[in-house]
Amino acid sequence: MKDAAMAYMDKLRIGTRFALLGVLAVLLVAVPTYFYVDQAVRITAVAHREAQGTAPVQSVLAVVRLTQQHRGLSALVLGGDTSAGGQRSTKQAEADAAYGAMVDEVAARAGEGPPLAAVRQAAAEWKRVAADVAAGRLTRSQSFAAHTALVRQLLTSLDLLADEFSLSLDPDLDSYQLIQAVMVALPPLTEDLARARGLGSGMLAAAQATPDDRLALALQVRSAQDRLALMVAAFEKAARANPELGSRVGSPMRQAIELATQATALADAQIIRSAVLGYDGKAYFSLFTRAIDAQFQVNAIAMQTLDQLLASRARGHLRHLVGTLVLMAGLAAAGALLAVAAARSITRQLGGEPAEVVAIARAVSQGDLSSDIAVRPGSESSIVAAMAAMQESLLQVVSAVRRSSDNIATGSSQIASGNADLSQRTELQASNLQQTAASMDQLADTVRNNSNAAHEANQLATAASEVAARGGEVVGQVVATIAEITEASRKIADIIGVIDGIAFQTNILALNAAVEAARAGEQGRGFAVVASEVRSLAQRSANAAKEIKSLITDSVEKVETGSRQAGDAGRTMDEVVAQVQRVSQLMAGISSATQQQSGDIGSVSSAVGQLDQVTQQNSALVEQAAAAAASLKQQAEQLVEAVRAFRLRPGM
Structure with missing residues (x-):
C-alpha cells in the first residue's frame, strides 16, 4: 500500500503535489479552526446573551421596587392612615403597568421557559393581592405577608433570568463581581429594607409594637446590614478589577450605603430600642423609601454599566474572531502563494519534472552517457x-x-x-x-x-x-x-x-x-x-x-x-x-x-x-x-x- 502510494506520488507533477499538500494542510487546519471558531462564536454569543439579559432584569427589579413601595403604602393604609390611600392607588396603577411591561420584556428576550412562567405567575398573583388590598379584604399583616411572598417570587425570577442569560457564571472578574453586587446582594437588600420599612411604618402608625414585632424588625435590620456588607464587598472587588467601573458607580454607591445605614440606625433607635413609639411614621417611611430608591438608583447605574461592559466584551470577542479569521485567511492565501512560488522555484531549480530528472540520473548511474540532455531556457543553473x-x-x-x-x-x-x-x-x-x-x-x-x-x-x-x-x-x-x-x-x-x-x-x-x-x-x-x-x-x-x-x-x-x-x-x-x-x-x-x-x-x-x-x-x-x-x-x-x-x- 505504501509502495503503491509512493509510486503514485512519483508520477505526479510538482504543482499537483503542492496542491495535494495544500488540501491536506487546509484539512489539518480546518478541524482546529472549526473548533476554535465554534468556541469563539459560543463565547461571543454568550456575551451577547448576557447583554440581552440586562433589560429583563431591570424590568423585574422595577417591579420589585414598585411592589415593595405598594407594600409599605398598603401597611400605612391598613394600619389606619387613610391619607396614604391615594398614593397607594397611584402606586398600584404604576405597578400594574410595570408588571405588564415585565412580562412583555421577558417574553421578548427570553421566550418561553421557566423565567417567563415565573413572571407570569408573579403578575397574576399581583393582580390578586392588589385587588384584595384595594377591597380591604386583607389585614395589615396579611397584606405584608402576601407582598413579601410576591417579592420573593420576583427574586426567584431574577435568579432564573440570570441563569437563562448566563449572568450567573460571567467569565470576567469585574462584571462577575458587579453582577454579584447588583443582582445577587442588592435585590435582597432592598427587600430587607422594604420589609423593615413596612414593619416599622405599621408599628409607628399603630403607635404600638409587641415584642415579636420588635424582634421581627430587628431580624430584618440585621439581615439588611449583612446584605449591605455583601454588596459593598462585591462592589469593591469589581472596582479593584475595573477602576473605571468604580469611578462611575462609586458616588451613588456611597450615597446608597449612607442612606441604608441611616435607615437601619433609625429603625434600631426609634422602634427596636425605644419604649414609646412616637416617631412620625411618614418620616420613617420617607427615609427608608429614599434609602431603597438609592439602592435602585445604584442598581440602575450599575446595570447600565454592566450592559455597556457586556456589549463591549461581545464586540471585542467579535472583533477578535473576525481578526483571527482574516489573519488565517491571509495566512492561507500567503501559504498558497508561497506553495505556487515554491513549486515554480523547485521546478526551475530541478530544470524539469522530478520524473525527468530521475530518468536522467538513472541513465547516468547505469553508465549510459550517449544520450543528449535537453536544458530548458532559463534553467542554466538547474540540476538538469x-x-x-x-x-x-x-x-x-x-x-x-x-x-x-x-x-x-x-x-x-x-x-x-x-x-x-x-x-x-x-x-x-x-x-x-x-x-x-x-x-x-x-x-x-x-x-x-x-x-x-x-x-x-x-x-x-x-x-x-x-x-x-x-x-x-x-x-x-x-x-x-x-x-x-x-x-x-x-x-x-x-x-x-x-x-x-x-x-x-x-x-x-x-x-x-x-x-x-x-x-x-x-x-x-x-x-x-x-x-x-x-x-x-x-x-x-x-x-x-x-x-x-x-x-x-x-x-x-x-x-x-x-x-x-x-x-x-x-x-x-x-x-x-x-x-x-x-x-x-x-x-x-x-x-x-x-x-x-x-x-x-x-x-x-x-x-x-x-x-x-x-x-x-x-x-x-x-x-x-x-x-x-x-x-x-x-x-x-x-x-x-x-x-x-x-x-x-x-x-x-
Missing part, C-alpha cells in the same frame, strides 16, 4: 543543467580513463617484472650482508679476545714495572750498604796502619832496649831476652798488620769494585724500571686502542646488522611493491573492464 555538465565531464573523464587504462595495465606489468628482479637482487644482497655480518661478528670476537689479552699483558707489565721498581730500590739499598762497608774497610785499614806504626815503634823500642841490654851486660840479659821477644812479637805483629792491611786493601778495592758494579746495577735497574714502565704505558695504550677497536668493530658489526635488517626490510618492501604492482595490474585490468561498461558517443 548540472547533470548535463556532469555527463559531459564524465564523457571526457571516462574517455581519458579508457585511453589510459591500457597504458596503466602495461606499465603495471613492467613495474611488476622490475620489482621481481629487484626482489631477487635484494635477496642476494641480503644474503651477502648476512655473511658480512657473520664475519664481522667473528672479527669482533677476535678483537675482543685480543683486547682481553692486551688487558692481561697490561696488567702483567704493570706488575713487572712494580717488581722492577722494587728491585731498583733493593739495588740502591745494596749500593748504600757496600758504600758503608767500603767506608768501614777504610777505617779498618787506618786502624791497621795505626797498629803497624805501633808495631814499628815497638820494634824500635825493643831494638833500643836490646842495645841498652847489651850495654848492660849480664844485668841486662834478661831484659835483652824480653826485648828480643818483644821485638819478635812486634815484627810478627807488623807482619800480621801488613798482611791484614794488604787483605783489607784488597777487600776495599773489591768492595769499591762491587760498589761501582752495584751502582752500575742500580742504574741498570733504573733503566729497566723506566723501560718496564714504558712497556706498561705501551701495553695500556694497546689495551685502550684494542678496546676502542673492539667497540668500533662492535659498532661496525651493529651497523652491518642494521644494514642487514634494512636490506631484509627493503626485500620485504620490494616483495610488497611487487605484490602491489601485481594488484595494480589486476586493478588496471578491472578498471579497463569497468570503463567498458560505459556507453559513450560514437567516436569517443
Whole structure:
C-alpha cells in the first residue's frame, strides 16, 4: 500500500503535489479552526446573551421596587392612615403597568421557559393581592405577608433570568463581581429594607409594637446590614478589577450605603430600642423609601454599566474572531502563494519534472552517457543543467580513463617484472650482508679476545714495572750498604796502619832496649831476652798488620769494585724500571686502542646488522611493491573492464 502510494506520488507533477499538500494542510487546519471558531462564536454569543439579559432584569427589579413601595403604602393604609390611600392607588396603577411591561420584556428576550412562567405567575398573583388590598379584604399583616411572598417570587425570577442569560457564571472578574453586587446582594437588600420599612411604618402608625414585632424588625435590620456588607464587598472587588467601573458607580454607591445605614440606625433607635413609639411614621417611611430608591438608583447605574461592559466584551470577542479569521485567511492565501512560488522555484531549480530528472540520473548511474540532455531556457543553473555538465565531464573523464587504462595495465606489468628482479637482487644482497655480518661478528670476537689479552699483558707489565721498581730500590739499598762497608774497610785499614806504626815503634823500642841490654851486660840479659821477644812479637805483629792491611786493601778495592758494579746495577735497574714502565704505558695504550677497536668493530658489526635488517626490510618492501604492482595490474585490468561498461558517443 505504501509502495503503491509512493509510486503514485512519483508520477505526479510538482504543482499537483503542492496542491495535494495544500488540501491536506487546509484539512489539518480546518478541524482546529472549526473548533476554535465554534468556541469563539459560543463565547461571543454568550456575551451577547448576557447583554440581552440586562433589560429583563431591570424590568423585574422595577417591579420589585414598585411592589415593595405598594407594600409599605398598603401597611400605612391598613394600619389606619387613610391619607396614604391615594398614593397607594397611584402606586398600584404604576405597578400594574410595570408588571405588564415585565412580562412583555421577558417574553421578548427570553421566550418561553421557566423565567417567563415565573413572571407570569408573579403578575397574576399581583393582580390578586392588589385587588384584595384595594377591597380591604386583607389585614395589615396579611397584606405584608402576601407582598413579601410576591417579592420573593420576583427574586426567584431574577435568579432564573440570570441563569437563562448566563449572568450567573460571567467569565470576567469585574462584571462577575458587579453582577454579584447588583443582582445577587442588592435585590435582597432592598427587600430587607422594604420589609423593615413596612414593619416599622405599621408599628409607628399603630403607635404600638409587641415584642415579636420588635424582634421581627430587628431580624430584618440585621439581615439588611449583612446584605449591605455583601454588596459593598462585591462592589469593591469589581472596582479593584475595573477602576473605571468604580469611578462611575462609586458616588451613588456611597450615597446608597449612607442612606441604608441611616435607615437601619433609625429603625434600631426609634422602634427596636425605644419604649414609646412616637416617631412620625411618614418620616420613617420617607427615609427608608429614599434609602431603597438609592439602592435602585445604584442598581440602575450599575446595570447600565454592566450592559455597556457586556456589549463591549461581545464586540471585542467579535472583533477578535473576525481578526483571527482574516489573519488565517491571509495566512492561507500567503501559504498558497508561497506553495505556487515554491513549486515554480523547485521546478526551475530541478530544470524539469522530478520524473525527468530521475530518468536522467538513472541513465547516468547505469553508465549510459550517449544520450543528449535537453536544458530548458532559463534553467542554466538547474540540476538538469548540472547533470548535463556532469555527463559531459564524465564523457571526457571516462574517455581519458579508457585511453589510459591500457597504458596503466602495461606499465603495471613492467613495474611488476622490475620489482621481481629487484626482489631477487635484494635477496642476494641480503644474503651477502648476512655473511658480512657473520664475519664481522667473528672479527669482533677476535678483537675482543685480543683486547682481553692486551688487558692481561697490561696488567702483567704493570706488575713487572712494580717488581722492577722494587728491585731498583733493593739495588740502591745494596749500593748504600757496600758504600758503608767500603767506608768501614777504610777505617779498618787506618786502624791497621795505626797498629803497624805501633808495631814499628815497638820494634824500635825493643831494638833500643836490646842495645841498652847489651850495654848492660849480664844485668841486662834478661831484659835483652824480653826485648828480643818483644821485638819478635812486634815484627810478627807488623807482619800480621801488613798482611791484614794488604787483605783489607784488597777487600776495599773489591768492595769499591762491587760498589761501582752495584751502582752500575742500580742504574741498570733504573733503566729497566723506566723501560718496564714504558712497556706498561705501551701495553695500556694497546689495551685502550684494542678496546676502542673492539667497540668500533662492535659498532661496525651493529651497523652491518642494521644494514642487514634494512636490506631484509627493503626485500620485504620490494616483495610488497611487487605484490602491489601485481594488484595494480589486476586493478588496471578491472578498471579497463569497468570503463567498458560505459556507453559513450560514437567516436569517443
